[in-house]
Amino acid sequence: MALTQQELKVFPSLRMGRFREMSRRTTTRRDVKYNCIAFAAGDTTQPWWPPVPTVQRFYYWPAGIPVEETLDAFMSAFASLGYTPCSSPNLEPRIEKVAFFVKPNGVPGHAAIQRENGMWHSKLGDLEDIEHNLRDLECATYGTVQAYMQRTRRDS
Amino acid sequence: MTTSYELPVTKPSTKPWSEIWNFEVLVPKPTELAGNVVTLLWPIINQATITGRNLEETIGDQFRRLAEQWRNETSMLSSPTETILHPAYWRIILMGLSVVPLILRDLRETGGYWFFALEKITGATPPGANSSDLNQVIEAWLNWGRANEYIV
8 A cells, every 4th residue: 555645644745756655555454563763773573662551562662761752762762772963964974864853742753764865764653664855754743853863874 | 118129130132243233223104104294304204213224324434434533643653652542542432332343343454553442442351462462462352352242
């Protein structure tokens, strides 16, 4: 299944032709195997989120990281992977960057990882993985880009 | 002198849900009723006739609308908190036992976090429902649905 018009409505800036689907659902079942945070962290085996009651057993969260839905906690989780804060989303040789989207209430809504071609790569919740311009995913659901982190690319 | 009354004991139905939901309340045709007024009002009466099948459709339509809203507005989310606290999800929970067969059907077709609603509505904890593997949890609930004749 490709992204539907209904799903695309959530992202007012995401226009046809300005993003590329990198994966495609093969069934109507929701793909909750991993989420955007896990994907940005390079883990496609399990979803990442600070444990919340009732569904905590399905989610991974690094040990020792504050269990709270805040940008600081999410950045701490990525710091445990070797990322350090940076100020720019610009492409730099041999540097891997992650961008965090945060909603007005301070809760992180999304994370995207930069590809070597300068485009950004995201897992959209239970939906597809897409390649996109960073700010095209800014919306009420995800919030706006508020922070970046970087580390040396592992394959460089 | 005091009189004691025994409260009637209602046994749970052993019929499958499909049979319970297919009952119909029969309303006489207008020709069987006297008076032009009734004949004139027949289209309205007919439209308002409640049958078991209509009841199912009404609940079904409401469920499908809310489930679709929930899916559309949460499928791009990564946050389990927002997914489960979505108002449409809670409206479905408030619909109670009547939507359990519909939830199970949706669970079978689309997967997702229906188990939380099922726990809240039924109070059940099927064997395997506490697994950390979501697919196993889904299968546990589907087995429970079959065993309790919510899935036919």
